[in-house]
Amino acid sequence: MIATIASASLLGVEGRPVCVEVHVGNGLPSFTVVGLPDAACRESRDRVRAAFLSSGLRFPSRRVTVNLAPSGERKGGPGLDLPIAVGLLVADGQLPPAAVAGCGFIGELGLDGSVRPVPGMVPMAAAVQAAALVVPSAAAGQAGLVGGPAVRAVDDLAGLVAALSGRGRWAAPARARPPGPARPEPDLAEVKGQRIGRWALEVAAAGAHHLLLIGPPGAGKTMLARRLPGLLPALSPAEALEASRIHSAAGLGWPGGGLMTRPPFRAPHHGASVTSLVGGGTAAMRPGEVSLASGGVLFLDEMGEFPASVLDALRQPLEEGIVRVCRARATIAFPARFLLVGAMNPCPCGEGYLPGSCRCSPAARARYARRLSGPLLDRFDLRVPLGRPAVEDLLRGSPGEPTSVVAARVLQARERAAARGVKVNSSLSAGELDRWAPLSTGAESLLERRLRAGLLSARGLHRVRRVARTVADLAGAGEVVEVEHVAAALELRVGVSSILPAVA
Ligand SMILES: [Zn+2]
Numbered sequence: 001m002i003a004t005i006a007s008a009s010l011l012g013v014e015g016r017p018v019c020v021e022v023h024v025g026n027g028l029p030s031f032t033v034v035g036l037p038d039a040a041c042r043e044s045r046d047r048v049r050a051a052f053l054s055s056g057l058r059f060p061s062r063r064v065t066v067n068l069a070p071s072g073e074r075k076g077g078p079g080l081d082l083p084i085a086v087g088l089l090v091a092d093g094q095l096p097p098a099a100v101a102g103c104g105f106i107g108e109l110g111l112d113g114s115v116r117p118v119p120g121m122v123p124m125a126a127a128v129q130a131a132a133l134v135v136p137s138a139a140a141g142q143a144g145l146v147g148g149p150a151v152r153a154v155d156d157l158a159g160l161v162a163a164l165s166g167r168g169r170w171a172a173p174a175r176a177r178p179p180g181p182a183r184p185e186p187d188l189a190e191v192k193g194q195r196i197g198r199w200a201l202e203v204a205a206a207g208a209h210h211l212l213l214i215g216p217p218g219a220g221k222t223m224l225a226r227r228l229p230g231l232l233p234a235l236s237p238a239e240a241l242e243a244s245r246i247h248s249a250a251g252l253g254w255p256g257g258g259l260m261t262r263p264p265f266r267a268p269h270h271g272a273s274v275t276s277l278v279g280g281g282t283a284a285m286r287p288g289e290v291s292l293a294s295g296g297v298l299f300l301d302e303m304g305e306f307p308a309s310v311l312d313a314l315r316q317p318l319e320e321g322i323v324r325v326c327r328a329r330a331t332i333a334f335p336a337r338f339l340l341v342g343a344m345n346p347c348p349c350g351e352g353y354l355p356g357s358c359r360c361s362p363a364a365r366a367r368y369a370r371r372l373s374g375p376l377l378d379r380f381d382l383r384v385p386l387g388r389p390a391v392e393d394l395l396r397g398s399p400g401e402p403t404s405v406v407a408a409r410v411l412q413a414r415e416r417a418a419a420r421g422v423k424v425n426s427s428l429s430a431g432e433l434d435r436w437a438p439l440s441t442g443a444e445s446l447l448e449r450r451l452r453a454g455l456l457s458a459r460g461l462h463r464v465r466r467v468a469r470t471v472a473d474l475a476g477a478g479e480v481v482e483v484e485h486v487a488a489a490l491e492l493r494v495g496v497s498s499i500l501p502a503v504a
Helices: 045-054 081-090 121-127 137-145 157-164 195-207 221-226 238-250 275-278 308-312 315-320 362-370 376-379 391-395 402-420 430-437 441-452 458-474 483-493
Strands: 002-011 014-026 032-033 063-070 103-106 132-137 150-153 211-214 295-300 320-328 331-335 341-345 381-385
Touching: 002 081, 002 362, 014 081, 014 121, 014 275, 032 045, 032 132, 045 081, 045 157, 063 081, 063 121, 081 103, 081 157, 121 132, 121 137, 121 238, 137 238, 137 381, 137 402, 195 211, 195 221, 195 341, 195 381, 195 402, 221 308, 221 341, 238 331, 275 308, 308 430, 315 320, 376 458, 402 458, 430 458, 441 458, 441 483, 458 483
Parallel strands: 002 103, 032 063, 103 132, 132 150, 211 341, 211 381, 295 341
Antiparallel strands: 002 014, 014 063, 320 331
16 A cells, blocks of 8 residues: 655755655565665664554554655655654554645654654745644744644654544644743943944944954954844844744754844854855755854854865855855755954964064964965955953943944944845945945045055955945935045055055
């Protein structure tokens, strides 16, 4: 007899509908899974058998064939255990076909018969082609977020059989538990002094300009970077769904019961591999840090310590807003639109700015500076040197403006850009700059002097103009970009040669 059960598998951050066909026939006892299963799928045979025995169900000693359709697509992960088990029960005559009509199933089976959550419940629930979806109770919250099929929760295989045959009840969905206490985002009021650092953060948030902070240890680079997500507007409904899908596919939770609403903050360590940064790795192709940061901030602390291969891998997502990961059978595109914040010391010992205190040899300084390729350095619209905060500020300085006040200005500036039909100022093309950021005579002659003196490149000119547009928006200025906006933008884009002297 044949049973057909609806389910889904995960490929990247997308759910794909899967039809699980189970055939039980005469012949020597065997159990075969076909239809491009990965290793975890093939092993479901052993988990299903053990779960049957632990749950007091009869495991058919007949010839069992499981086909995962469509057969041309690779299926990954253990989430197909549950539909395979249900199909086997129907095909073996232990459950009537009517009991599972219109139902889809996703879940991993434990050897003890328990039903366990798998990564990617948000995208997979949206892909299942069924009126109702049975999932592990711990994943019922995520499965219900997408407005797909009606969700039913189970804790174990025996309970599932009882509920499907009308002898028992469905389990209560587990309450969504945040993965730790939901901490409020850190507030900018805690940063004392640091006028230029705070200002750079505000401009970065308002125009979505990538930001490089350069300064010695203790200058507060990390403290500033962690306060950037708080300045960004809440995620739009589309961004919230996308961020939730990505986090779900990575097997990560988030605070609160619904979709993610706040921009994420990711800070991979400089020891991170290229795979963990851009994604891939398993047959299911997990999203990497650049995708987990999508819609929010990717913070690379000690950027000079990252291997060149890892930094090079950032170039495609920075240019295209997506990252493509190739495997033998498929190329997957992951969303990767993030605001990049880099932090680094000016030299290996960290004291590079302060005359007389740097202990590095010129060769060591040059090697360190060359780690950052010119094209990557060029991506930063904002390059800001930071010093350690003054003792006076630390002891007696009054608290700075709180996040809420700065975030309100950021939102207004973003609304001004949106009114021109521009998503963010950092994406303005050269033509759009001429149209939306015309220069006053004074602003033009200031830029001309910089260009003639060789202090600004052609590419740098566009970047300065985009930042100047953001500065003007923050100031509530009109359509013309004035000389003070350009001067402020130039202050926030310090020449590479002056912050990393060895890369002149
Ligand atoms: Zn040094």
